[in-house]
Amino acid sequence: MSYEDELMRLQRIITADDSTDEQIRAATAARTQLIDNSIDEAFKRFEARTEEFNALTSRLKAVVDKIAANQLAGVVDTLNSVVSDVQKAASDKPAGDKGSPQT
Amino acid sequence: MWDSVLRHVPVTAVCLATLVGAGCTTVPQREFKSYTEAFAEVKSATEQLLVEYGAAQQAEDAYRQAKAAAEKAAEEAKKGTKQAPALLPPFPPAVTLTFATESRRSTDHVGARRQALEVVSDFNTALVTLAEGKNPEEVKSSIDSLSGGLSNVAKLAGSSLPIPFAGEISTLLSTVITKLDEANNRQQFVAALKEAEPIIRGILRLFAEDAQDIYQIRAGQATRAWTSHQDGVIKLVKQMRDIAKECDRPTADQAKKLDALEKDVRALLDRAGLKDNSEKLPTTEGAHQPFDELAVSQLQQTLVQAQAEADKYEAVIKAQTALLALVVSYGRMLAQTDATLVAVRKALDNPADIREQATELIGFVFTVKRDWEALNAARRAAA
Numbered sequence: 111m112s113y114e115d116e117l118m119r120l121q122r123i124i125t126a127d128d129s130t131d132e133q134i135r136a137a138t139a140a141r142t143q144l145i146d147n148s149i150d151e152a153f154k155r156f157e158a159r160t161e162e163f164n165a166l167t168s169r170l171k172a173v174v175d176k177i178a179a180n181q182l183a184g185v186v187d188t189l190n191s192v193v194s195d196v197q198k199a200a201s202d203k204p205a206g207d208k209g210s211p212q213t
Numbered sequence: 214m215w216d217s218v219l220r221h222v223p224v225t226a227v228c229l230a231t232l233v234g235a236g237c238t239t240v241p242q243r244e245f246k247s248y249t250e251a252f253a254e255v256k257s258a259t260e261q262l263l264v265e266y267g268a269a270q271q272a273e274d275a276y277r278q279a280k281a282a283a284e285k286a287a288e289e290a291k292k293g294t295k296q297a298p299a300l301l302p303p304f305p306p307a308v309t310l311t312f313a314t315e316s317r318r319s320t321d322h323v324g325a326r327r328q329a330l331e332v333v334s335d336f337n338t339a340l341v342t343l344a345e346g347k348n349p350e351e352v353k354s355s356i357d358s359l360s361g362g363l364s365n366v367a368k369l370a371g372s373s374l375p376i377p378f379a380g381e382i383s384t385l386l387s388t389v390i391t392k393l394d395e396a397n398n399r400q401q402f403v404a405a406l407k408e409a410e411p412i413i414r415g416i417l418r419l420f421a422e423d424a425q426d427i428y429q430i431r432a433g434q435a436t437r438a439w440t441s442h443q444d445g446v447i448k449l450v451k452q453m454r455d456i457a458k459e460c461d462r463p464t465a466d467q468a469k470k471l472d473a474l475e476k477d478v479r480a481l482l483d484r485a486g487l488k489d490n491s492e493k494l495p496t497t498e499g500a501h502q503p504f505d506e507l508a509v510s511q512l513q514q515t516l517v518q519a520q521a522e523a524d525k526y527e528a529v530i531k532a533q534t535a536l537l538a539l540v541v542s543y544g545r546m547l548a549q550t551d552a553t554l555v556a557v558r559k560a561l562d563n564p565a566d567i568r569e570q571a572t573e574l575i576g577f578v579f580t581v582k583r584d585w586e587a588l589n590a591a592r593r594a595a596a
Contacts, residue, residue, distance in 0.1 A: 125443065152427075173408050177405050
């Protein structure tokens with residue numbers, strides 16, 4: 111029986127004209143238990159999800175950190191490598207080559 | 214030879230600028246803007262739902278404490294060991310303050326969710342920075358760095374060396390840096406988005422599951438309240454029956470008042486969720502107490518009390534119905550945000566028209582805000 115069906119079954123006993131006091135007491139106690147259990151289950155599921163949140167947050171934080179690190183390095187690294195290539199080519203010039211005369 | 218190398222710098226720069234700019238995926242600015250705006254609304258609504266969770270938890274703690282105290286009192290009464298209630302000081306004599314530790318953080322359920330919201334926001338901000346490119350200060354710094362490097366090339370060749378095309382180089386460097394920056398950012402944007410997409414979608418799904426549970430917790434708490442008010446109505450109507458039962462048959466004049474009372478009771482039961490009733494307040498033939506003004510007055514007073522219970526019953530139902538509407542529209546907003554994120558990823562390869570989704574999102578945002586206001590109004594009315 112679903113939670114909703116069970117709740118309404120108990121509520122019918124509690125509100126019925128012909129229910130005895132004992133029946134009403136028992137149904138009220140069962141209703142309290144039923145509602146408490148439903149709330150407990152929802153709290154447990156919510157709390158169990160916290161670990162999943164933490165795991166996903168850590169993974170996303172790693173992506174953010176990676177962006178921050180690459181962003182600073184990317185362009186400068188590329189430029190430096192261009193400059194290095196030019197420097198290397200210049201330093202590899204043959205001995206005695208003084209370049210073009212000044213104009 | 215080195216002179217020819219220097220002569221090639223501008224050419225290399227142009228080629229490089231052309232190469233890095235060609236064939237790359239364009240950052241889907243419009244789609245991405247829709248997604249970040251959607252997430253900002255999700256963040257705001259989720260923070261409010263987390264406050265709702267905190268309030269539900271507080272209410273639950275208070276209920277459990279009261280229940281435990283009542284059970285203890287009942288147990289003591291049953292055993293005949295009930296003692297005078299212990300006197301408690303109005304405030305604790307001392308307080309212990311604790312610092313959050315790593316192990317404690319893992320059990321901070323609301324904190325973990327707030328952190329998830331913050332990290333997704335940080336991610337969005339990082340992607341916005343990538344999409345917007347470097348700021349002028351950074352570009353200038355990179356030009357200075359490269360110019361310094363080229364000066365060293367000149368020193369290697371001798372102090373009398375002129376740098377050919379010096380003016381053009383400066384302009385081209387700026388273009389190269391911008392193009393390199395754009396290409397670099399685009400690559401990072403695409404890589405970061407592809408890596409983060411399943412993570413963010415996972416987080417959005419967890420928030421949807423949270424909302425379902427927050428609703429269930431609040432529904433349980435509201436059920437305690439509405440059943441209690443319904444029980445109260447029934448109890449008071451039974452009292453009215455008992456009053457009528459002790460009375461003799463009414464006279465013709467009083468019979469009209471009894472009919473009116475019975476009609477009111479039927480309406481009352483209907484309001485309290487006990488539909489299809491055919492309530493009667495039966496009197497007893499030959500009872501020693503007459504059905505007089507005093508009896509009518511007693512019945513009316515009890516009816517007023519029962520109506521107050523029915524008012525509370527209706528207020529609880531109204532507030533919970535408002536929460537249901539809010540959670541449903543929040544769920545739609547999460548789904549729409551999820552869809553806008555998928556649209557960004559798809560637009561990396563095939564730009565799509567996101568206007569329709571953006572319009573839908575605006576609709577959901579307004580719905581969520583309206584539902585929050587309705588919930589608050591319902592709660593104020595119930596208080």
